[in-house]
Amino acid sequence: MTDIQSRTFIVTGANSGLGLETARRLASVSSRDTVVLACRDLGKAAVAQRDIQSTSGNVNVAAMELDLSSLASVRGFVARYRETVLRPIDALICNAGISGGSRQTVDGLDPVFETNHLGHFVLVTTLLGEMTPTGRVLSVTSDMHEPPGRKLVWPGTEALASPGRGARQYSYSKLCNLYFTYELARRLRAAGSSIQAAAFNPGLMTETNFASMPRPVGAVLKRIFSTRVGSLDASSAALARLAESADEVDISGQYFDRGALVPARSSDLSYDLGNAIELWDASERLSGVCF
Numbered sequence: 283m284t285d286i287q288s289r290t291f292i293v294t295g296a297n298s299g300l301g302l303e304t305a306r307r308l309a310s311v312s313s314r315d316t317v318v319l320a321c322r323d324l325g326k327a328a329v330a331q332r333d334i335q336s337t338s339g340n341v342n343v344a345a346m347e348l349d350l351s352s353l354a355s356v357r358g359f360v361a362r363y364r365e366t367v368l369r370p371i372d373a374l375i376c377n378a379g380i381s382g383g384s385r386q387t388v389d390g391l392d393p394v395f396e397t398n399h400l401g402h403f404v405l406v407t408t409l410l411g412e413m414t415p416t417g418r419v420l421s422v423t424s425d426m427h428e429p430p431g432r433k434l435v436w437p438g439t440e441a442l443a444s445p446g447r448g449a450r451q452y453s454y455s456k457l458c459n460l461y462f463t464y465e466l467a468r469r470l471r472a473a474g475s476s477i478q479a480a481a482f483n484p485g486l487m488t489e490t491n492f493a494s495m496p497r498p499v500g501a502v503l504k505r506i507f508s509t510r511v512g513s514l515d516a517s518s519a520a521l522a523r524l525a526e527s528a529d530e531v532d533i534s535g536q537y538f539d540r541g542a543l544v545p546a547r548s549s550d551l552s553y554d555l556g557n558a559i560e561l562w563d564a565s566e567r568l569s570g571v572c573f
């Protein structure tokens with residue numbers, strides 16, 4: 283069992299929005315715990331680090347550079363973590379995400395696919411060996427994995443990884459988060475590991491940078507998508523709770539929806555085993571990482 287008095291949490295994209303508030307909550311549980319803010323901009327990460335240290339009273343908040351849109355950066359993060367931090371990880375929260383962006387990444391891939399899925403795929407699979415036996419991998423997805431209107435049809439990973447696909451790329455990347463989570467849970471179980479993997483949907487949060495908009499627009503959107511509204515407060519509380527309650531119930535292979543800490547059901551398409559395996563195998567090929 284993990285030493286409850288000194289745990290380590292890593293949160294990607296922890297300098298703003300859901301990642302920042304979840305990291306703050308985790309740092310506030312116990313000042314013996316360490317929270318690593320894994321961010322692409324070290325300047326922003328340092329501001330978040332000081333903010334969390336002063337509001338939580340926990341000095342064990344570290345900032346480390348991680349750009350999920352670059353495989354070299356992800357590998358560099360893992361190498362630095364192994365060399366300098368040397369602490370087993372209790373929970374790895376894959377939170378960072380974008381909805382669009384530049385034409386292609388330094389690896390020649392679609393930026394939404396690489397940032398939201400492939401970067402996290404490499405991060406998690408290469409850090410599994412650094413996790414505690416009861417460690418948790420939590421992937422932040424979205425209920426936009428099942429967008430309103432026309433249903434998604436799985437186009438295959440090679441197509442999703444190619445730059446320039448546009449419109450529904452965010453929804454597909456959030457579907458990838460679910461395929462990854464469910465397949466990781468299956469593979470960990472099959473390997474006899476007690477590390478758990480689960481997915482979390484925070485709901486529509488107009489308070490973060492991601493969906494920032496003028497207040498009246500936010501109000502209209504919340505009315506239109508009333509069944510999809512979340513709140514930064516409730517969702518960060520639920521996500522932090524899932525991360526730090528490792529000894530309570532087995533959450534592996536489950537999907538959690540906003541503040542409710544009981545498993546929910548994701549879209550029918552997200553349970554397609556063939557697609558999950560295809561994504562996993564192609565992600566290994568694209569990244570050169572093998573589980």
Ligand SMILES: NC(=O)c1ccc[n+]([C@@H]2O[C@H](COP(=O)([O-])OP(=O)(O)OC[C@H]3O[C@@H](n4cnc5c(N)ncnc54)[C@H](OP(=O)(O)O)[C@@H]3O)[C@@H](O)[C@H]2O)c1
Pocket residue numbers: 294295296297298299300301320321322323326348349350351352377378379380397422423424425483484485486487488490491492493
């Ligand atoms: N807000 C919503 O309505 C909503 C709804 C459902 C799901 N979500 C999910 O919630 C998660 C958090 O989003 P948020 O709402 O908190 O938005 P946010 O405030 O924009 O936070 C996103 C975080 O991801 C980081 N990030 C972006 N690209 C990165 C990269 N290449 N490498 C490392 N970090 C990167 C951002 O860093 P920078 O500050 O440097 O850009 C930022 O820290 C996302 O996965 C999103 O898909 C959000």
